[in-house]
Amino acid sequence: PPAAGSAALLIQEMLPASFVVSALHTVPADKLQNPGIALEGDVPLCGDNAEAKETVANLVREIEWLNPIDAGPLEVSEVVEPLVPLILNIKQHSLKRNASIKFI
Numbered sequence: 001p002p003a004a005g006s007a008a009l010l011i012q013e014m015l016p017a018s019f020v021v022s023a024l025h026t027v028p029a030d031k032l033q034n035p036g037i038a039l040e041g042d043v044p045l046c047g048d049n050a051e052a053k054e055t056v057a058n059l060v061r062e063i064e065w066l067n068p069i070d071a072g073p074l075e076v077s078e079v080v081e082p083l084v085p086l087i088l089n090i091k092q093h094s095l096k097r098n099a100s101i102k103f104i
Contacts, residue, residue, distance in 0.1 A: 001078065008046060008077035021047035021056040022077040025084050027066065028091070039063055041100030044071035046078050055082040069103060 008022035023045045024032065029035050043060050045068050047053040057068035071080060083101065091099040091103040 001081065005075065006077035006081045006082070008074055012048075012074055018096055019047065019049035019052035021052050022074065022080065023056050023060060023068070025080050026087060026102075028099070029085070031098070032063075038065055039100070040065040040102075041096070042067045042069050042103045044069050044076075044101075045082060046071050046074050046076045048074050054082060 001007075002010040004013055006022070008020055012018070012020040023043055026041060026043060027039060031039055045053050045056055045060070045065050047056070053070060057070075060066050060068040087099045087101070
């Protein structure tokens with residue numbers, strides 16, 4: 001991870017007047033690029049500004065079957081971002097093509 005702790009925190013340092021929200025780490029990028037593929041799963045949102053998080057949550061809701069979940073402040077991105085290699089490994093080693101996260 002970057003010295004800031006996460007990519008999201010690094011971007012916030014670079015853009016201090018902005019409200020950074022991290023999201024979509026747990027959704028495969030190749031699936032996001034194809035609007036014909038149905039996506040399913042929960043999308044943790046991390047950010048320090050409630051209005052900015054709600055804006056991103058509304059964008060996530062526009063993608064059918066994705067569910068935005070407020071994961072807390074932006075510093076929680078330090079925990080969420082490392083899920084990406086885990087999801088990629090699961091996808092590679094278990095041959096599960098649509099690996100995603102679902103919180104129950």
